[in-house]
Amino acid sequence: MPAVILSDGEPLEVRTLGIFELDVVERQHIGPYTYPIELLGDIVKQAEWDLSKYEELGREPPSKPKTPEHKIEEGTEEWYQLRDWKRYETALWHRKEQNEAAAQFAENVCEYILLNCIESEHLNRIVTEGDWEKIYIAALVPPLTMSLIIETLKTTYNASFDNKDIFEAMDKAKGGSGEYNHIRLWENMFANEMKLSDLELATIPVEERARRVCAMMLNNWLEFLEIDKSRKRREAGANH
DSSP states (O other): OOEEEOTTSOEEEOOOOOTTGGGGSOOOOOOOOEEEEEETTTEEEEEEOOTHHHHTSOOOOOOOOSSOGGGOOTTSHHHHHHHHHHHHHHHHHHHHHHHHHHHHHHHHHHHHHHHHSSOGGGGGGOOSHHHHHHHHHHHOOOOOOHHHHHHHHHHTTOOOBTTBOHHHHHHTSTTOOSSOOOHHHHHHHHHHHHTOOHHHHHTSOHHHHHHHHHHHHHHHHHHHHHHHHHHHHHHHHHTO
16 A cells, blocks of 8 residues: 655555545536527537636626516517526536535545545544645546547557547547547456456556557457448448
8 A cells, every 4th residue: 555644754554446446436427507409400409508608718698688587579689688698597507516516526535535545543643734635646546538548549559540540530430439438448348358456457557557458449449440431432332
């Protein structure tokens, strides 16, 4: 177990969490605020309301019309103004809910670490914010991210497909994975292949986990792209 030096000058052993161990911690998942928009052909799509365009770009947020709501006729300029103001206010409330959920999750994580990563007789030694920060860093495992996988493909494997980055090419592939939210699956596949426990996987630095996941999956990704390329050629030939 890693040891950290607390403000009392003495070391403290901190157990590193398993890579998926925090799955047991209660978490409220609140996605982005979306609203329906109508496209051609009576198609309704959910769009995300972006608050940053007001806060970061300096645009004026929608304002509430002066006319009472019950007097506003549908389809008028004030009706659209009222609709956008309601969406804006709802987006603000939704973000407040997201922030509160994130704060509660962070609190739950702290409690879990205190109960599971430190011997109870040492809890009274945690007296400063610096003490807690050291314990938190020692206990948590850096997550493997898609940006790190993409960077690893570029720098370690020089991987590309038709002069495009692998995942840029996969984005354009019909029937491909649009969100690429399979990182946990890939890590589990790697752990199973190497017969690593959750805790053993957590001891591998995140950069090395990225290299090993890419080494395991790269041929599969290239094979998918080759199949998609062949399919597109057949479809193009059938249309001529």
